[in-house]
Amino acid sequence: MSSGARIVEIETLLLDVPTIRPHRLSMVTMSGQTMMVVRLRCSDEFSGLGEGTTIGGLAYGSESPESMKLTIDRYIAPLLMGADATRVGLAMDKVNTAVKGNHFAKCAVETALLDAQARRLGLPLSELLGGRRRDSLPVAWTLASGDTAKDIEEAQRMLETRRHKDFKLKIGRRPINEDVAHVAAVRKALPDFASVRVDVNMAWREREAANGIAALGDAGCVLVEQPVPGVEPLARLQAKAGIALMADEILTGPESALTAASKLAGDVFSIKIEQAGGLFSAAKVISVAEAADIAVYGGTMLEGPIGTIAAAQLFSGVRSLEWGTELFGPLLLTEELLTEPLVYADFELKVPTGPGLGIQLHEAAVNRFRRDRTSTSTTLKAVG
Ligand SMILES: [Mg+2]
Secondary structure: OOOOOEEEEEEEEEEEEEEEEEEEOOOOEEEEEEEEEEEEEEOOOOEEEEEEEOOOOOOOOOOOHHHHHHHHHHHHHHHHOOOEOOOHHHHHHHHHHHOOOOHHHHHHHHHHHHHHHHHHHOOEHHHHOOOOOOOEEEEOEEEOOOOHHHHHHHHHHHHHOOOOOEEEEEOOOOOHHHHHHHHHHHHHHOOOOOEEEEEOOOOOOHHHHHHHHHHHHHOOOOEEEOOOOOHHHHHHHHHHOOOEEEEOOOOOOHHHHHHHHHOOOOOEEEEOHHHHOOHHHHHHHHHHHHHOOOEEEEOOOOOOHHHHHHHHHHHOOOOOOOOOEOOOHHHHEOOOOEOOOOOEEOOEEEOOOOOEOOOOEOHHHHHHHEEEEEEEEOOOOOOO
16 A cells, blocks of 8 residues: 655765775775765655665776766666655666666665665564564674784684674685685684685686685685686586585676576575665575575675665575675774664674664764765655
């Protein structure tokens, strides 16, 4: 039943926020993060937040924060002015008909619509996504300083403060033997209850990857994320790997997940709400994984608090999360962007329990880091 609540304004802004340290990946070194924030306002006074963020500008995917902002301002926002804000699926159908691709931008808009709708209903967003099974999520930490001694020191600090016990090492930039030695040294320095995984971000060729995976297994690494590009090479590697392989970059929505699952490419799927094209699409990727008996892992695009909590609301309802999540994006930022900081404790992230996403932006912080702001709005002649 329609409530008569209409979309009256979609505002987009870019926030440039410094990070705690350079984050070195196989393809780029990040020294700051740009968040594209969506604020959607409705005629019944409810509003919602969404976020689009990338890993290193255009180094990871085909959308940048700037391109998402443009896509929303020019193509998506005008389409949605005056639309029924309570029919999120219908609104997104309209967007999907007129705008191809642009998964990250669509995810930000869909999140804002869902946040507003859940606030309107007085429920946490998790309850619109199938219901919550847990109130906190295990969160891995990524060691990406590029320096073995620094990474070990950082991991030990995380263990001491009980913030993280699972560590993902970003490798693929150096020769394989050096990377394996780095992983082995980190593994050796940490207690048994800690786990060490790696993400190669597709930097290896298939033949060297087979050797690299075997050597990593011998070094005590338990999981290798996206060692090579492509479904077929990953499937061939998985057939002979002694440790778990995770698919990440090849998963760009439900169709790609179905292809990967049917070819047995990946024992674990890293599911990212932006990459999937939004929360509804990510839920479908989760369903594909579950139907194929592939483990579900809560991936990140290093989003700030809005995108991170949107994903957390979804993963709180996943049946089994044996590999946990990596929803640590907000912890990479030097500044607090929320009125109430997120709670990371006992190796887990607490999923907010308030209506919608359950978070509020701190306006002073938003104003401090804002680069650019645009608003598309409409004046409704008759509401009801
Ligand atoms: Mg990855």
